[in-house]
Amino acid sequence: MAERESPLVPVYRPGSHGNFAAGAGVRLLETRPGSIVQAAAWPGEERRLAAAIAAVTGLALPEGPGAGAADGRRAAFGFAPGRVLVVDQQDGLAAMLSGAIASDIGTVTDLSHGRTAIRISGDKAEWVLSKLFAIDFAPAAFPSGAGRATLHHDVSALIQRTGERQFDLYVFRSFARSFWTMLCHAAAEVGYEVA
Amino acid sequence: MLIACPYCGPRDVAEFTYQGDANRPRPDPASTDLDAWNDYVYQRANPAGPHREYWQHSGGCRSHLLVTRNTLTHEIAGVAFVRSAPVPATKPAPAAPRKRPASRKAKP
Amino acid sequence: MSGRRTETGGRIDRLRTIRFTFDGKAYTGHAGDTLASALLAAGVTLFGRSFKYHRPRGLVAAGVDEPNALVTVLRDGTREPNVPATQVEIFDGLVAESQNRFPSLSFDLGAVNGLGGRFFGAGFYYKTFMGPVIGPLKGTRVWMLCEWFIRRAAGLGRAGRAADPATYERVNAFCDVLVVGSGLAGLVAARAAALEGKRVILAEADATMGGSANWSGERIGGRPADEWAEDTTAELAAMDNVRLLPRTTVWGYYDGNTLAATERVSGHKAQAAKAEPRHRTWTIRAGTVVLATGALERPIVFPGNDRPGVMLAGAAERYANEFGVLPGRRIALFANNDGAYRAAAALAAAGAGIAAIVDVRPAISEGARMLAGMAGGELLLGHAVTGTQGGTALSGISVRRFDAGRPTGEARALPVDCLAVSGGWSPVIHLASQAGQKPVWSDERQAFLPPEPTQNWLGAGAFTGAAITAEALAQGRAAGLKAAGGKADRTKQPEVEAPTLDPAPAPVFEIAVPDGREKAFVDFQHDVTADDVRLARREGFVSVEHMKRYTTLGMATDQGKTSNVPGLAIMAAERGVPIPEVGTTRFRAPYASVSLGSIAAERHGDLRPARLTPMHDWHVEHGAVMQAAGLWFRPQIYGLPGETVEQAYVREARTVRAGAGIVDVSTLGKIAVQGPDAAAFLDRVYTNTFSTLPVGKARYGLMLREDGFVFDDGTTWRLGENDFLMTTTTANAARVMQHLEYFLDVVWPDLRVHLTSVTDEWAGAAVAGPDARKVLERAVTGTAVDDAALPFMGIVRGEVDGAPVMVCRLSFSGELAYEVYCGAGHGTHVWEALVEAGEPFGIVPYGLEALGTLRIEKGHVTGSEIDGRTTARDLHLDGLLSKKKPFIGSAMANREGLADPDRLSLVGVVSLDGRPLNGGAHVTLAQSGPGGLGESIGHLTAVCYSPALQKYVALALLRGGSALHGTRAFVSDPMRGRFGPVEIVSHHFFDPEGSRLHG
Amino acid sequence: MAEYSVFSLLRNGFNANRDWAPAWRKPEPKAAYDVVIVGGGGHGLATAYYLAREHGITNVAVVEKGWLGSGNIGRNTTIVRSNYLLPASIRFYEHSLKLWENLSHELNYNVMFSQRGVINLAHSPAQSDDFMRRGNALRHEGVDAEWWDRDRIARAVPGLDVSASARFPIVGGLMQRRGGTARHDAVAWGYARAADRRGVDIIENCEVTGFLRDGDRVTGVRTSRGDIAAKKVAVAVAGSTGRVMQAAGIDRMPIESHVLQAFVTESLKPTLDTVITFGGGHLYVSQSDKGSLVFGGDIDGYNSYAQRGNLPVVEDVMSEMVALFPGFARLRLLRSWGGIMDMSMDGSPIVTKGPLPGMYLNCGWCYGGFKATPASGWLFAWTIARDEPHPINAPFTLDRFARGLVIDEKGQGATPRLH
Numbered sequence A: 001m002a003e004r005e006s007p008l009v010p011v012y013r014p015g016s017h018g019n020f021a022a023g024a025g026v027r028l029l030e031t032r033p034g035s036i037v038q039a040a041a042w043p044g045e046e047r048r049l050a051a052a053i054a055a056v057t058g059l060a061l062p063e064g065p066g067a068g069a070a071d072g073r074r075a076a077f078g079f080a081p082g083r084v085l086v087v088d089q090q091d092g093l094a095a096m097l098s099g100a101i102a103s104d105i106g107t108v109t110d111l112s113h114g115r116t117a118i119r120i121s122g123d124k125a126e127w128v129l130s131k132l133f134a135i136d137f138a139p140a141a142f143p144s145g146a147g148r149a150t151l152h153h154d155v156s157a158l159i160q161r162t163g164e165r166q167f168d169l170y171v172f173r174s175f176a177r178s179f180w181t182m183l184c185h186a187a188a189e190v191g192y193e194v195a
Numbered sequence B: 001m002l003i004a005c006p007y008c009g010p011r012d013v014a015e016f017t018y019q020g021d022a023n024r025p026r027p028d029p030a031s032t033d034l035d036a037w038n039d040y041v042y043q044r045a046n047p048a049g050p051h052r053e054y055w056q057h058s059g060g061c062r063s064h065l066l067v068t069r070n071t072l073t074h075e076i077a078g079v080a081f082v083r084s085a086p087v088p089a090t091k092p093a094p095a096a097p098r099k100r101p102a103s104r105k106a107k108p
Numbered sequence C: 001m002s003g004r005r006t007e008t009g010g011r012i013d014r015l016r017t018i019r020f021t022f023d024g025k026a027y028t029g030h031a032g033d034t035l036a037s038a039l040l041a042a043g044v045t046l047f048g049r050s051f052k053y054h055r056p057r058g059l060v061a062a063g064v065d066e067p068n069a070l071v072t073v074l075r076d077g078t079r080e081p082n083v084p085a086t087q088v089e090i091f092d093g094l095v096a097e098s099q100n101r102f103p104s105l106s107f108d109l110g111a112v113n114g115l116g117g118r119f120f121g122a123g124f125y126y127k128t129f130m131g132p133v134i135g136p137l138k139g140t141r142v143w144m145l146c147e148w149f150i151r152r153a154a155g156l157g158r159a160g161r162a163a164d165p166a167t168y169e170r171v172n173a174f175c176d177v178l179v180v181g182s183g184l185a186g187l188v189a190a191r192a193a194a195l196e197g198k199r200v201i202l203a204e205a206d207a208t209m210g211g212s213a214n215w216s217g218e219r220i221g222g223r224p225a226d227e228w229a230e231d232t233t234a235e236l237a238a239m240d241n242v243r244l245l246p247r248t249t250v251w252g253y254y255d256g257n258t259l260a261a262t263e264r265v266s267g268h269k270a271q272a273a274k275a276e277p278r279h280r281t282w283t284i285r286a287g288t289v290v291l292a293t294g295a296l297e298r299p300i301v302f303p304g305n306d307r308p309g310v311m312l313a314g315a316a317e318r319y320a321n322e323f324g325v326l327p328g329r330r331i332a333l334f335a336n337n338d339g340a341y342r343a344a345a346a347l348a349a350a351g352a353g354i355a356a357i358v359d360v361r362p363a364i365s366e367g368a369r370m371l372a373g374m375a376g377g378e379l380l381l382g383h384a385v386t387g388t389q390g391g392t393a394l395s396g397i398s399v400r401r402f403d404a405g406r407p408t409g410e411a412r413a414l415p416v417d418c419l420a421v422s423g424g425w426s427p428v429i430h431l432a433s434q435a436g437q438k439p440v441w442s443d444e445r446q447a448f449l450p451p452e453p454t455q456n457w458l459g460a461g462a463f464t465g466a467a468i469t470a471e472a473l474a475q476g477r478a479a480g481l482k483a484a485g486g487k488a489d490r491t492k493q494p495e496v497e498a499p500t501l502d503p504a505p506a507p508v509f510e511i512a513v514p515d516g517r518e519k520a521f522v523d524f525q526h527d528v529t530a531d532d533v534r535l536a537r538r539e540g541f542v543s544v545e546h547m548k549r550y551t552t553l554g555m556a557t558d559q560g561k562t563s564n565v566p567g568l569a570i571m572a573a574e575r576g577v578p579i580p581e582v583g584t585t586r587f588r589a590p591y592a593s594v595s596l597g598s599i600a601a602e603r604h605g606d607l608r609p610a611r612l613t614p615m616h617d618w619h620v621e622h623g624a625v626m627q628a629a630g631l632w633f634r635p636q637i638y639g640l641p642g643e644t645v646e647q648a649y650v651r652e653a654r655t656v657r658a659g660a661g662i663v664d665v666s667t668l669g670k671i672a673v674q675g676p677d678a679a680a681f682l683d684r685v686y687t688n689t690f691s692t693l694p695v696g697k698a699r700y701g702l703m704l705r706e707d708g709f710v711f712d713d714g715t716t717w718r719l720g721e722n723d724f725l726m727t728t729t730t731a732n733a734a735r736v737m738q739h740l741e742y743f744l745d746v747v748w749p750d751l752r753v754h755l756t757s758v759t760d761e762w763a764g765a766a767v768a769g770p771d772a773r774k775v776l777e778r779a780v781t782g783t784a785v786d787d788a789a790l791p792f793m794g795i796v797r798g799e800v801d802g803a804p805v806m807v808c809r810l811s812f813s814g815e816l817a818y819e820v821y822c823g824a825g826h827g828t829h830v831w832e833a834l835v836e837a838g839e840p841f842g843i844v845p846y847g848l849e850a851l852g853t854l855r856i857e858k859g860h861v862t863g864s865e866i867d868g869r870t871t872a873r874d875l876h877l878d879g880l881l882s883k884k885k886p887f888i889g890s891a892m893a894n895r896e897g898l899a900d901p902d903r904l905s906l907v908g909v910v911s912l913d914g915r916p917l918n919g920g921a922h923v924t925l926a927q928s929g930p931g932g933l934g935e936s937i938g939h940l941t942a943v944c945y946s947p948a949l950q951k952y953v954a955l956a957l958l959r960g961g962s963a964l965h966g967t968r969a970f971v972s973d974p975m976r977g978r979f980g981p982v983e984i985v986s987h988h989f990f991d992p993e994g995s996r997l998h999g
Numbered sequence D: 001m002a003e004y005s006v007f008s009l010l011r012n013g014f015n016a017n018r019d020w021a022p023a024w025r026k027p028e029p030k031a032a033y034d035v036v037i038v039g040g041g042g043h044g045l046a047t048a049y050y051l052a053r054e055h056g057i058t059n060v061a062v063v064e065k066g067w068l069g070s071g072n073i074g075r076n077t078t079i080v081r082s083n084y085l086l087p088a089s090i091r092f093y094e095h096s097l098k099l100w101e102n103l104s105h106e107l108n109y110n111v112m113f114s115q116r117g118v119i120n121l122a123h124s125p126a127q128s129d130d131f132m133r134r135g136n137a138l139r140h141e142g143v144d145a146e147w148w149d150r151d152r153i154a155r156a157v158p159g160l161d162v163s164a165s166a167r168f169p170i171v172g173g174l175m176q177r178r179g180g181t182a183r184h185d186a187v188a189w190g191y192a193r194a195a196d197r198r199g200v201d202i203i204e205n206c207e208v209t210g211f212l213r214d215g216d217r218v219t220g221v222r223t224s225r226g227d228i229a230a231k232k233v234a235v236a237v238a239g240s241t242g243r244v245m246q247a248a249g250i251d252r253m254p255i256e257s258h259v260l261q262a263f264v265t266e267s268l269k270p271t272l273d274t275v276i277t278f279g280g281g282h283l284y285v286s287q288s289d290k291g292s293l294v295f296g297g298d299i300d301g302y303n304s305y306a307q308r309g310n311l312p313v314v315e316d317v318m319s320e321m322v323a324l325f326p327g328f329a330r331l332r333l334l335r336s337w338g339g340i341m342d343m344s345m346d347g348s349p350i351v352t353k354g355p356l357p358g359m360y361l362n363c364g365w366c367y368g369g370f371k372a373t374p375a376s377g378w379l380f381a382w383t384i385a386r387d388e389p390h391p392i393n394a395p396f397t398l399d400r401f402a403r404g405l406v407i408d409e410k411g412q413g414a415t416p417r418l419h
C-alpha cells in the first residue's frame, strides 16, 4: 500500500514557535487518521444511521444537531442534518460503514484523502480558534464531543471538541497548507508547539 | 447580522449565501408557458418590509433556509429549513394581479 | 521650557520619565501622559493648522473629540497620519510630527488662504474654476489645473508609501452582556451583570477604566472617585466571567447585536512583545449591550473662538486633575451651564489663577456659586465672551454684557492665557443611532438623547442625559441587572460626594457679534464658521444634511463630535424653527476612526488562501511556472532553460500529439452524486440524459442556467447504480455545487440524493497522446486497459504502484487519452509512477498553455467561450439538448433573443500573415488598421500557435458564425496595434472526425 | 438668478456674501404639470433639465420624498467612465462621458469632473485578455482605451503593491484616461439649479405614495403633499423602484434592491491620482479633492432598503484595500455608509416608455448609475418628449428579459447579487 502524503509537509515544522518564552499556549498536531468518512442518512433514517455507526465504531452518538462522541481512536459527530463525520485512526472505515449502511438508510462517502485533520490543544486553544472562526468555543456552548461546521473566509472546516482544551479540525486538503499557515500565525501570539 | 440556522444555531451572515426571493413558484418543469417562466426567473416582489427569502448556510451545514427578514430593519422574524417548509411548487399567489408591461408586444 | 506641570496631583507616574520628539524637538513626559498632555506640560500651545485657512490651532479637548491637534506618528518606517495628540499615549522613542503646514507649524505659507477667507466661503468652488465656456479651454482642463493646487492645499497628514510591517488580527467574542464605556455607569453595570454570573465584556476606549471618575474630583464611597473606580476595576478583573478590554473603542453597532471594536494592543508600547499585533478587531456578538458611553462637552461659538488657548472646560479640568498639567496660568471660564464651575474650582485648586467666570445666564445655582467662590476671580453673570486676542497663543479675551440673546454694552478686555468654555453636553449616542433611528431632543438638557432601541441595548449614565453621578450609578446598576436578567440587586449604591449642580444649560450656542470682523468657528478642523451656516441657509441648503454637505460641517476626522449641535442650533435659529425640526445628521460607523489594517486583520498581506493540488510541489520542482486559476495554482508551462512561453507550450503540445503527455487535472470540480434518485436528478440538471448511462461509463454533459444560457460542462461517471462522480470546470465548481444543492433542497426535496464535494478527495492526471495506452499498460496493474476493457468513455479500477486508481478513457486534447484518479494523498506517488512509465515514450508534463492549445485545435470550449452569455447553439452544442425531457433551462433556451441568427457564435480563425493572434482581439470584415477601424463582428476567445497546423489559430465568437467559414477577414487589435488578414474556418481545426481519440 | 463666476464670487465676497440667492426655489406643488418626475436624484434632475433644455418642456415638476440628493447621487463613490464591454453599454456610457466633459459649463456649476483616468487592474493573462477584448470593443466604438503595463502603473500609482509575490500580482491594466471622478453632490445641485433656472419646479419632502389613474393610464401622482396631475409621469427612483412601482400596481419587477456600502478614510495630502479598480477581488478607490480616499467593493448581497450594511463586506473591502496598498493599513477609516441599489437581472439599466400608458421608467442602475447621470437624463428626456426611445436607449427595455435580449456585462444571468 502506498504511503499517504500530507499536504502540510513543507510547512510542518515540529518545535516551539512564536511567543513561547513563557510556555506555549497551544499545541498543534496533524493527526493523520486513516479514515475520514461521511455517513449521511435520508430524512427520517437518522437513528438507523446512528445505530449503524455505533455498530461499526462502538461510538454512541447522542441525538441532536452537532452531537458527537470520541474515544481517542475513533470519533464521530453530526455536522449537518442527517450527516455525520466518522473518523478512525485505522484505514478501511468506509468499506465497513458501506457494509453497515444500506441504501435505504443513506450513503457513505469516503473523504479520507480529501480532508486534513489538525488537532489544537492547550489553554489557549479556544482563544486561537476564536481568531479564525465566528463560533462560540466556550464549553457551555460547545461541549466535549460535539461538532460544528463553520468556515474561515474561503476555508470550510468541521470542528469537533475532543477534550476540555482540545479540538480536532477537518479542512479541505487543497486549502490545508494555507490554513495551517494562518493557524500558526494566529497561534504565534501565545506561542505554539508543533508536535 | 446573525441568522439562526435551525441546525447550527445563530451564525454570522458571512457563513450564508443569499438565494433570493422565496415567493417564486417554479413552473412545472415541462411547462412551456414563457410568461410563467419569465415570472419565475426574472420578476421579484422586492418588498420594503417583511421578505421571505432563501439563504443557504453554505459555510456551515449547507442547508437551504427559509428566512423571514424585514428589508427595512434587517430584523429576522423566523428561520426554517426549506425542506420542511417547502413553498407551493406551482401555484403563484401574487398579492395583486400582475400588470403586464405595456411594451411587452412591441419590438424595437 | 515654560513648564505647566503642577507640583503634585494627577494620575501620571512622576517617577517614570518618558522621552519623545515632536517636530524633531526632544521632550519628556511621564507614564500616563498623552502626547497632548505632555506637550501642554512643556508649554506647547500650537498643535496644528486648520484644513482650509491654515489657522494656528491648539488643543480643544482631551479625548476622542479633539478636532485640532492632529499629528502623524512615525513608526516602523511608516506613517500614521491624523491621530489626535490626545489619543497618543507617549512611550520612549515616540516620534510625532505636526501636519498640514509648510514649511513649519509656526510659520505656514498656507495661512495666506485665511486672507481670502471672505471669498472662500462654503461652497465657493462650485461657483468658479470652470474656465471659459467656449474655445480650446472649455471642457475639464481649466478645472483640472485649479484642482491640482486645491488638492495640494487640502488634505491633512501625508500617507506612507512603505508597506506597514505591523500585524493586525481579528477575534470573535460572545458574551451575555457587553458594556461599552467604563465610566461609573459602565463599571457598576458590568459589576451588576457579572455578579449574576453572566459572561460580561467591558470595553473602554481609554487606557484606564473609570471614565470621568478619573478626573471629576468627586468622592465615592468615601474615597476619591478615581480610586473607587480602580478598586471596582480590580474586583471585575478578578472575576472569571468578566473580560476587561481597555484601549478598545467599540465603533460599529451592526445587525443581530453584532458590534465591532478595535483594541490598541501594542502600538502604545515602546516595544511590542513577540508576535503581538498592533491592533486587534473584536467582533462581539452580545446578548444585551449596555451603552454607558458618557457625554461630550460642546464649545460655544463666538468670534475668535479658535485661538490656541481656548479649550473645553472639561478638558481643562481633565488636564489638571488627570495629568497634572495647567492649560494656562491665568484662566477665564465661559459657560452656559454649571459644569464649568467645577472645572474652575479644580483649576484653582491645581494652582491656576482664575481671572473670571463669564456666564451667559443671569442667575446660577447655589452649588455653582459656591464653586465660583472656591475658584476665586470675578463672576460675570449675564456676560459673554465676544472676542479673543493673541497670535499663536491666547493673550486675552473681550467680554460684554449679554442680554436677551445678544451682546450689549462696551467690551472689556481680560488678559488671560487660557479660556475654558462649556456650552453644555451631548450624550454619546452614536452607537445607539447607527441603525438610523432618530435621536430625541431634550429641551431641558439642550441635547439629543438616545433613540428608541432598534436592537437589544440598554443605556446608562451620561449617555442617557443623566448628568449627576448618583443618577449615573443608579442607572448603571439597574441596566447591568436588567441586562443579566437578574432580579434582586446584589450591589449597594455607594455614597457620592459631589457639589449639587444644575444639569440644564441655557439654550445659548452662539454669541453673534454683528459686524464682527473675526470669524466664529463651528467646525474647527474644517474651518466652518457661523457665517458659513448662514450662507448655506441663504442659498437654500437648509436641510441639516444639505448644510453638512454644503459647508462640510461635521465631515472632518472628529465627525462633528463637538460641532454638530452648535451648527444645527445656528441653522435652527436662522430658520426660526426649533432644533428638533432641523434634526441631526445621520450617525455612521465608525464611532471614531479606526485603522484599515485592523479591519483587514488576518487577511492583511494574504488576501485569500492558495488552493494547491496534491502534485503542486512536484510541478514547482520540475520547473513549472505556476499560474493562478481562481484560488488554485496550476502549471502554465514547464519551461526548459532559455525557452519562451510559446516555445515551451508548442514543445509540450507537439509531444502530446507525437507521443504522450501528462497534465494535472486535480482542480476539476468533483461532486459525488449518490442515492436512489441520482440518475433521475442528473437527467433534470443536465441537458442530456444520464439515466441511460451504464455503470462503468462516463458521459459528457452540459448544464444550462434557468435562463437558458450555458452554465457549465463536464463529464459524469457512473460508478455504481446509485453512485455518480460529476466533474465540473475548475472555475465553476463551487457554483455548480450550490446550484445543485439549491434544486435538491428547494425544488425537488423529494429526491433522495446526496451531494458531497469530493474535489479534494481525488488527484487527477490526464495522460494523453498516441502512446498513452502504452504508458498506462506499464503503470496500471490489476486491470487491463486495452480497447476492449477500456473503451472510449469506459472506466476501470486498478492500481498504480500500490495505490488504488480509477481510470476513465476520455479526451480533451483529441488524442487517445485517459484520466487517472487516485486518492489525493497518493497524488504525487501516482503521478511520478505515470511519468516514469512514460519515460520510454518521451512523456512530458504539460501545462495550461499546452492544454489550451490542444483543445483549441480540437475546437473544445471552456470558460472563455462559456462566458455566461453564450447559448448551446452559439457553441454548436445544441445536439446535447434533449428533446425528450425537460431540464433546467429547457423552457427558456428558445426565446427569440437566444435564437437570433445574428448572435455571436463559435468559429475558428487562422492567421494569414503568419503572425501570432492575441486573446481579446476583435475581427472585422473590412480592412482594419491604425488609420481606421472596421466594424467589429466579434472577438477571439482563445489563441495559440497550433503545432498540428503549424499556424497561428484562434477560436472566436463572431456574428454570422458558421456562415462565415471560408471568409477572409481581418484581426483588429488596436490595443496592441496588431492588424492583419485572417481566414474564418470551422472551429474543428484538427482531426474533426475524432479518429485519433479512438486510436 | 446670478450666473456663477469668479466675478460674482468676488463681488459677493466684498459684500459679506449676503446677496447669494437660493440655488433653487422651493415652490409649492402646482395642481398639474406636463411632466412629473418622481425622484430627485441625479437622473430625475437631469431628466428635468434636458426636458427643458433639449425639448422646451418646462412645465415640469421633480418630486423628491426627502432632501434633494438624499439617494444614491449623494452617496456614491463618484467614478465616471465609459469603458464597458458590450456595444449597447459602450454607446450609452460614452454618450454620458461626452456630456460630462462639458457639464460644468452647461450647468454653470462646477461639478468638478476631473479626468484623472481610471485604471482597471488585471491580475492574470486570462483577465488581461478579457480587458483587451473590452479595450478593443471600446476602440472599435471610437472610445479611448489603452493598455498600461505593470511598470507604467507602478510609476503612476506609488504605494501600489506591484510585486510578483502579491497574492494577485498585477500584470497590467486597462486605462481610460477620459474617465475620472466628479463631485457627487454638486451634480445634483448643479442640475437642480439649472433646471430650476429653466422653470422646473423642484419639490422636496414630497413623497409619491400612489398614482392617479384613468383606467390603465397614469394621469398623475398621489403625494404626501397632495395629488398632482400630469400628462406624463416619469419614474426615476433608483433603489426605491420596487416600492414605487408597487404603488402603481405593478407588484413584480426585474429588480432587487440591495445595499452597497462605501467608505472614506480621513483626509490626506495627494497620494492617489487616478481611480484604481482591483481585478483580484472587487474594489474601487480614488482620492477626493478634500483628500479622503473614497472606496467601495461588493454589495452586501441581500435585499435591503436600510441604507446600511454589515461587517463582512466592511472586512472584505478593507482587506482588498490593504492588499492593494500595503502602506494604507495605517490609514484610518473615517466613515462608512450604504445606499440602496436597484440591481437588475442582467446588470444593465432600464430606460423606457411604459410599463403603463402615461408612464416612463428609468431604473436598474446597479453599481454604475452615477456615471450615467447625464446620458440617462438626456435619453430619458428624449423618450418622454418623443414617446419613443432614442436609438441609444432602445435596447434598454423592460421586456428584454422576457425576450432573452439581455445585456449581461458580467455574464452572470438572473442573479442580481452577482452583477
Ligand SMILES: Cc1cc2nc3c(=O)[nH]c(=O)nc-3n(C[C@H](O)[C@H](O)[C@H](O)COP(=O)(O)OP(=O)(O)OC[C@H]3O[C@@H](n4cnc5c(N)ncnc54)[C@H](O)[C@@H]3O)c2cc1C
Residues within 6 Å of the ligand: D038, D039, D040, D041, D042, D043, D044, D063, D064, D065, D066, D068, D069, D070, D071, D072, D073, D074, D075, D076, D077, D078, D079, D080, D206, D207, D208, D209, D236, D237, D238, D239, D240, D244, D260, D261, D262, D296, D338, D339, D340, D341, D365, D366, D367, D368, D369, D370, D371, D372
Ligand atoms: C455606495 C454607492 C457607490 C456607488 N458608486 C458609483 C460609482 O462610483 N460610479 C457610478 O457610476 N455609480 C455609482 N453608484 C450608483 C449610482 O449612485 C446610482 O446608480 C445613481 O445615483 C442612481 O440614480 P439617481 O441618482 O437618480 O438615484 P437616487 O439619487 O437614489 O435618486 C432616486 C431618488 O428618488 C427618491 N424617491 C424614492 N422614492 C420616492 C417616492 N416615493 N417619491 C418621491 N421620491 C422618491 C429618493 O429619495 C431619491 O432621492 C453607487 C451607488 C452607491 C449606493
Ligand SMILES: NC(=O)c1ccc[n+]([C@@H]2O[C@H](COP(=O)([O-])OP(=O)(O)OC[C@H]3O[C@@H](n4cnc5c(N)ncnc54)[C@H](O)[C@@H]3O)[C@@H](O)[C@H]2O)c1
Residues within 6 Å of the ligand: C180, C181, C182, C183, C184, C185, C186, C203, C204, C205, C206, C210, C211, C212, C213, C216, C248, C249, C250, C251, C292, C293, C294, C295, C296, C339, C425, C428, C431, C460, C461, C462, C463, C465, C466, C467, C468, C469, C470, C472, C503, C591
Ligand atoms: N453633564 C453631563 O451630561 C455629564 C457629562 C460628562 C460626565 N458627567 C458625569 O459622568 C459620570 C457618568 O459617567 P458615565 O459612565 O456615564 O460617563 P463617563 O463619561 O464617565 O464614561 C464614559 C466612558 O465611555 C467611554 N466610551 C465612550 N464611547 C466609547 C466607545 N464607543 N467605546 C468604548 N468606550 C467608549 C469613554 O472613553 C468614557 O471613559 C457622572 O459622574 C456624571 O456626573 C456628566
Ligand SMILES: Cc1cc2nc3c(=O)[nH]c(=O)nc-3n(C[C@H](O)[C@H](O)[C@H](O)COP(=O)(O)O)c2cc1C
Residues within 6 Å of the ligand: C545, C554, C555, C556, C559, C585, C586, C588, D074, D075, D076, D077, D078, D184, D264, D288, D290, D292, D294, D307, D334, D335, D336, D337, D338
Ligand atoms: C464621494 C464622497 C466623499 C465623502 N467624503 C466624506 C468626508 O470627507 N467626510 C465625511 O464625514 N463623510 C464623507 N462622505 C460621506 C457622507 O458623510 C455621508 O455618509 C454619505 O453621503 C451618505 O449619507 P448618510 O451617511 O447621511 O446616509 C463622503 C461621501 C461621498 C459620496
Ligand SMILES: [Zn+2]
Residues within 6 Å of the ligand: B005, B006, B007, B008, B009, B057, B060, B061, B062, B063
Ligand atoms: Zn447550518
